[in-house]
Amino acid sequence: MKNPEHMNRIGVFVCHCGINIASIVDIEAVTKEISKYPGVEFIKDYQYMCSEPGQMIFKEACRSGQIDGIVVASCSPTLHETTFRRASIEAGMNPYRVEIANIREQCSWVHHDEEEKATEKAIDIMKSVIERSRRNESLTEVSLQTIKKVLVIGAGISGMQVALNIANSGVETFLLDRQPSIGGRMAQLSETFPTLDCSQCILTPRMVEVGQNKNITLMTYSEVEEVSGYVGNFNVKIRRKAAYVDWDKCTGCGICYQKCPKTVPSEFEQLIGKRKAIYTPFPQAVPNKVVIDNNNCLYFKTGKCRLCEKACPLGAIDFEQKERIEEIEVGAIVVATGYDLYEKEKIEEYKMGYCEDVLDGLTFERLLSSSGPTQGKLVRPSDGTVPKEIVFIQCVGSRDPDNHLPYCSRICCMYTAKHTMLYKHRVPDGQPYVFYMDIRSGGKNYEEFVQRAIEEDNVLYIRGRVARLYREDDKVVVVGADTLSGKTIVIRADMVVLAMAMRPSGGIEELSKKLKIQVDGNGFLSEAHPKLRPVETLTQGVFVAGCAQAPKDITDTVSQAGAAASKVLELLSNEKLLHDPITSWIDEELCAGCGQCVSQCSYNAIQLDEKKRKAFINEILCQGCGACIVTCPSGAAQQKNFTIKQYYSMIESLV
Amino acid sequence: MREEGDELFMENVSQDFEPKIIAFLCNWCTYAGADLAGVSRIQYPSNIRIIRLMCSGALDPTYVIKVLMEGADGVLIGGCHPGDCHYINGNYKARRRVAILKTSLKEAGLEPERVWLRWISASEGAYFAETVKEMVAHLKLLGPNPLKSVWAI
């Protein structure tokens, strides 16, 4: 049939799909009807369009030059749209001129007993796709250059591992942490489950490896100030905090902090140990550089002292130093900001018992650590005596949707078992008790580990919650319920260790806003898909790893870090990024500059040029959802190959 | 109430009324759910014609109005369940727009119950088929779109 003006000539193929389509839909009737439809240049049917010979006929049609577009009536586009579009490229036709009419899944397979009606429906479906198809444009994938550099935010074990994996593949990586040293929480741990190997012994070599890697630039004592740009092309402003020390000169010799007269509780030691006002967080710090804490430094407080300056043989101290903003360009960003513990002050019912001998898990780690404030001697912070009865309470703050946090922190069962064992190894005649809700020890060799604590180390596991703590003499009295025997248990403990819930580290909210990524109901970073895209975020080019995403142990953290690194490398392995071109665009002539579309776009792809009073769509950011089109009162926003005209013509052909 | 409905129903049956439904389904969930109904060979009435949208949030209310003006009897809009939209929150946008649209339809004297918005996931093939059956039955009770006859005159 003759082609009406301005309309593309369409070739149509009908697939029998063996008998899948042909036994229900009357192919002959379809062919006859569609061949009469305006703009249809030819129609052919074939047994299996997706087969080699089917593809040959298809490609021949592409090459013929007689047609501007092809409709294949067959199975769902999810199955073979790509197949036919690829074939069209090979045959020199623009792939976006090929469309699929779904007459199998949405027709022959669902109308077995209505052959006539199914045939009618197949004809309708094809007509509507022909209508859409002949208004299609040739499109080319949007391509953009990528910057082959990566920023990793957070230098705990997850961030370090991501950085190492990426850097070892030859890609330049910036590793940023707000602390003076890399290492994160793992540096604070004594020994680690399920092997009981010393945390520092496995971590320190990794830290050195990171520090010496020529592709890794460390940016410690720094924070992300501002992020702009998009996948492949991020611009990040980084605030380098003032250390008041010239790190180019500082060798970390330590003379300064020996001389410093001001002593304060050390954050790294969970406040049970001490540091100076000029300090490195721990002896193995990487980079091994000192910083001055200006909140405590006598010179900053009183204008007098400067003993460190006098002591420094290299003249590295610089009281005039200012924080500065550094700008970097990267193609991808990984967020690995880890966790904090839920504050024990939030547990009202335990408060009566609080004293120096009621500790959270990380503080207990420092007490166990051979490099900790007691050199690993297990004594009470209050009076230095060895605790003979010690109560561990699990799930503090976790799994309590009414009062605290609804989720399971996942690692406390394991580290509590570890704590009991490490305690018994140091105090063989001591008695550890554990209050638990239930034991979650899913993981390789984890269950065996817990059993070892119970059987070999005689740890008394009591199933139940602790109702309250209070103090009596120098003891902490623990009142709990044993839900198995139904009895109330009262233990006069020398020490109590609370397995506090894990929370996303402080500041994650602001950081996620800067990065335009989402957090879940509990404040952890949201992954793009819980199963299939576990390390991506919904913002292209931004990835997550470690406890910033959810509570997890070191093993899972390292695995996830590997996954995130491989996703980053996959992204950056292409010279150019290709992007589906079914994006939206604004017709400048029609755009009135009202800006309504801007707020509709979830990807910040639309910007309003205030001067011109016109909206612009960044086609790299546009994901092609079509939300903006609906909002535009002037009809200026349109999506390529999904235009309002196309929808109208489809509707007309169907009703 | 029941009698009235029955009457209506009887009348329509005698006219052999087969409602025509146009469906706008989002590519990622409901369109895939409809595919699954096919793969599972779940049978449903052939009264429905499907138009694929990338996201329910791309549904322009004028499409619905056009469908009704052209004389189809019902419009089904399908999107991902709340929280599951491939484009973060397109389905919330759809929900808002459809709610407004229904109010305006009512004000214009048209029947908002001809427009259905349903969240149907890619794994809910059976629910998709069920929805079509239910909608066809409902529209049979409701009778043909009065606009059809208006235009026919």
Ligand SMILES: Cc1cc2nc3c(=O)[nH]c(=O)nc-3n(C[C@H](O)[C@H](O)[C@H](O)COP(=O)(O)OP(=O)(O)OC[C@H]3O[C@@H](n4cnc5c(N)ncnc54)[C@H](O)[C@@H]3O)c2cc1C
């Ligand atoms: C008491 C206790 C005992 C444990 N014992 C074990 C064990 O035996 N075995 C085991 O496998 N696991 C154990 N874990 C779990 C282990 O600590 C974690 O799995 C691991 O530390 C997670 O590493 P991460 O890199 O994700 O986070 P972190 O170690 O928390 O590192 C995050 C890093 O990001 C930095 N950061 C945070 N926010 C920002 C920001 N906004 N800007 C810049 N930098 C930022 C932090 O300074 C930190 O350096 C234990 C945990 C606890 C609480």
Ligand code: SF4
């Ligand atoms: S189509 Fe969606 S992603 Fe693209 S600009 Fe419009 S609203 Fe943003």
Ligand code: FES
């Ligand atoms: S993609 Fe299904 S509703 Fe948005």
